Amino acid sequence: MPIKAILTDIEGTTSAVSFVFDTLFPYAAAHLPAFVRAHADEVEVASQLDAVRAESGEPDADTERLVRILLEWIAQDRKVTPLKALQGMVWAEGYQAGQLKGHVYPDAVEALQRWHAAGYRLYVYSSGSIQAQKLIFGCSQAGDLAPLFSGYFDTLSGGKREAASYERIVQAIGVLPAEVLFLSDILEELDAARLAGLHTCGLVRQGGELPGHAQVTDFSEIDPTRF
Template sequence: MGVLPVPAEVRAILLDIEGTTTPIAFVQETLFPYIKDNVKEYLRAHWEEEECQRDVGLLRKQAQEDSSLDGAVPIPLESGSGEEELERVIQAVVDNVHWQMSLDRKTTALKQLQGHMWRAAYATGHVKGEIFEDVVPAIRKWREAGMKVYIYSSGSVEAQKLLFGYSTEGDILELFDGHFDTKIGPKVESESYRRIAASIGCATNNILFLTDVPREANAAEEADTHVAVVIRPGNAGLTDDEKSYYSLISSFTELFLPSST
């Protein structure tokens, strides 16, 4: 690693989050445990609110679809009033959320509740989005050089905006020209990168994609997008073939932009 020249035709830099701008440990050791530890308290506090009831309704529907799965946790309807009945239903929701998370499921119902819980946690200062220290200075430099900067993450756009809006570096949302999540397509499919290029209004080879995941890098390359693989503490190791094949960086400062003259 060292200096990696950015090809002259690149006009936009597309960034992954987990393992690229943000330590994987932040997601695994801060965000997810926060949900597990606080879901019961959150449901008790917000149960009467329309948003919370919608979230529970989605989870209940998901639980019905999951009923044939091993270890599935049903969520009953409230069959009366009273504190005891409410506790019984809330406990079922808590157990269902814990079960889904133990299987690392990505259901819309689970993601929606998590998103609303994280929003509350960021807003109250219980959680701050962690950003590697080289990220913000590098992005400011890229923008000064006329680059557009976008995010592409499997986390929802809402979750992305929370992470960067309430980050250890303050609110840095103004550094990004746009956000993409898996609604545009999976990160391991080359078609997703063609859609992003069309959405940005450029060719795929005008984009440089930074990710820590070789399968994503491979999909982007198939779409004729430039790629660099990011090596960060805590990231999964690369094979020798991957190390010799991909351009590697361990810090955003290693990207060398062509002079704009």
């Protein structure tokens, strides 16, 4: 059954992990406190702060306590939806100000453009918020790559190491699992996607092994027609 859609991870796959940890996270940590204090009463921000209160089990937390919780979560690399949403808002300001440019490997840029031109539908699935995903590709060092993608998925679809998440994504895309190729550098994510019936290909840019899956060192080695 031919591949119709390609679903890709970001960190370690299309983009360097170091961009997230060395650029995006420090930027968020530095700018998030002032952002929260300035926008706490706005509906979109206030709803995410209420979600932080619920997630932390501190329903009465004031703004300063919420700032401390968020900074702790950033330091711990917590995959928490309200944190990701607020980080995305902070990053949006940075991208719009020209202070941030999304990193995408040149081999990924070339392959994504080629696949899109060939008629493959491209999707992103990352633990980062959909807003953050759009910013990385829409404000990338290679220009605006957002038009290449047909959709984005984040942790609202479920954990990336859970097969049910990939089942939900396939249903949302509207194709059969066997018509989707999933790309990632994390073994547990590849295993979950395979369990859901998707084809898989692992990225080993820094070496290593992803047993049980096809694996490549960069996007130039990926041929969707072989799956």
